[in-house]
Amino acid sequence: MMRELKPISVNVENLISVNKYCVDEEHKHIELASEDLGSLPDEEFGKLVRLCPAALYKQQPDGTRSFDYAGCLECGTCRIACEGTILRTWENPGPGMGVTYRFG
Numbered sequence: 001m002m003r004e005l006k007p008i009s010v011n012v013e014n015l016i017s018v019n020k021y022c023v024d025e026e027h028k029h030i031e032l033a034s035e036d037l038g039s040l041p042d043e044e045f046g047k048l049v050r051l052c053p054a055a056l057y058k059q060q061p062d063g064t065r066s067f068d069y070a071g072c073l074e075c076g077t078c079r080i081a082c083e084g085t086i087l088r089t090w091e092n093p094g095p096g097m098g099v100t101y102r103f104g
C-alpha cells in the first residue's frame with residue numbers, strides 16, 4: 001500500500017530571518033566588477049538574481065539593479081556562478097563577522 005505524500009511548505013525568508021548577521025561595514029567581502037550595476041552584462045547579473053538563496057541581487061521591473069552583501073549566507077553560489085565574469089572579489093568575512101546560523 002502506498003503512503004500518501006503531503007506537500008511541505010517552506011518559507012525561506014522566515015528561516016533566514018532567524019540567523020544572526022554581523023556586517024563588516026568597513027570591508028565588503030563580495031565585490032562586483034563595477035559599482036555601476038546597470039553596466040554589467042544582463043545574462044551574468046540574471047544568474048545572480050536567480051541563484052542567490054538570500055535574494056541579495058535584485059533587478060526591478062524597470063531594470064534597476066541592486067546588491068547588498070549584508071545578509072549573505074556565505075554559500076558561495078555567486079562565486080561559483082560568476083567568478084571570472086562579473087564577480088571581482090569573494091572572500092570569507094573576517095573573524096567574528098558574517099552569518100551565524102541559528103538552525104544548524
Ligand code: SF4
Nearest residue numbers: 052072073075076078
Ligand atoms: S554567497 Fe550565497 S548568499 Fe552570499 S551573496 Fe553569494 S549567493 Fe548570495
